[in-house]
Amino acid sequence: MRYDVVTIFPEYLEPLRLSLLGKAQESGLVQLNLHNLRDFAFDRHKTVDDTPYGGGAGMVMKAEPWGLALDSILNSALSNQPAVTADAEPHDARPLLIVPSPAGKVFNQAKAYELAEQEHHIVFAPARYEGIDERVLNWAEDHFRVMPVSLGDYVLYGGEVAVMAMIEAVTRLIPGAMGNPESLDEESHTGGLLEYPVYTKPSVWREREVPAVLLSGNHAAIARWRRDQQIERTFARRFDMIETYPEDGWDKKDRKL
Numbered sequence: 001m002r003y004d005v006v007t008i009f010p011e012y013l014e015p016l017r018l019s020l021l022g023k024a025q026e027s028g029l030v031q032l033n034l035h036n037l038r039d040f041a042f043d044r045h046k047t048v049d050d051t052p053y054g055g056g057a058g059m060v061m062k063a064e065p066w067g068l069a070l071d072s073i074l075n076s077a078l079s080n081q082p083a084v085t086a087d088a089e090p091h092d093a094r095p096l097l098i099v100p101s102p103a104g105k106v107f108n109q110a111k112a113y114e115l116a117e118q119e120h121h122i123v124f125a126p127a128r129y130e131g132i133d134e135r136v137l138n139w140a141e142d143h144f145r146v147m148p149v150s151l152g153d154y155v156l157y158g159g160e161v162a163v164m165a166m167i168e169a170v171t172r173l174i175p176g177a178m179g180n181p182e183s184l185d186e187e188s189h190t191g192g193l194l195e196y197p198v199y200t201k202p203s204v205w206r207e208r209e210v211p212a213v214l215l216s217g218n219h220a221a222i223a224r225w226r227r228d229q230q231i232e233r234t235f236a237r238r239f240d241m242i243e244t245y246p247e248d249g250w251d252k253k254d255r256k257l
């Protein structure tokens with residue numbers, strides 16, 4: 001998987017070089033390219049924003065630097081694309097451009113699985129200020145599959161944190177990216193339920209004991225208890241996961257109760 005991120009704060013994304021994500025890059029499983037938008041602003045002050053037409057508070061990110069930055073990524077992708085053979089199946093070769101925005105569709109585990117399974121090159125355009133000149137996203141539709149995506153119903157200073165969250169959520173689902181892939185099997189949102197509570201030594205801590213069933217060695221009883229905990233937690237904390245089934249195509253992955 002190749003990720004390209006265009007941002008005015010590339011240093012914001014440096015934590016993506018750590019831990020398992022860093023190892024995924026060292027192994028070549030993932031390529032992370034950070035592009036400083038200011039490198040594509042050619043006035044003396046490397047200006048990337050200006051006042052909004054129509055008035056209003058804040059600043060808008062200028063189209064020119066974004067256009068040049070995205071051109072650069074497209075040219076790089078084209079030069080790395082394998083030659084198309086005559087008998088190749090027709091497919092949409094445009095890279096995916098994810099634009100983090102509180103106005104986007106809400107990201108979820110099903111979408112993370114879909115991106116991990118189906119995409120090979122994802123470009124991220126995290127905005128700052130009041131957003132990016134809309135003409136950039138309109139132009140981009142001819143060259144990318146443009147997808148506005150929100151982490152949730154709240155507003156951040158910019159999209160960089162959302163990019164980090166999505167890159168981590170997607171990369172960990174790429175085969176080979178997790179130390180123990182089995183840990184994906186029973187985590188929250190896989191199978192439409194929240195995860196069960198976990199415990200480790202000591203068996204008593206501040207007068208609190210580990211549930212006896214987990215010390216019983218009875219694997220069937222343990223599995224039943226864990227499933228019951230998942231169902232109880234989901235009903236208590238996320239009843240919406242029980243009652244609604246998104247019609248927007250971002251269905252829950254392998255949903256089964």
Ligand SMILES: NC(=O)c1ccno1
Binds near residue numbers: 151153154156157158
């Ligand atoms: N909710 C979000 O994903 C977001 C992105 C930028 N600001 O908020």
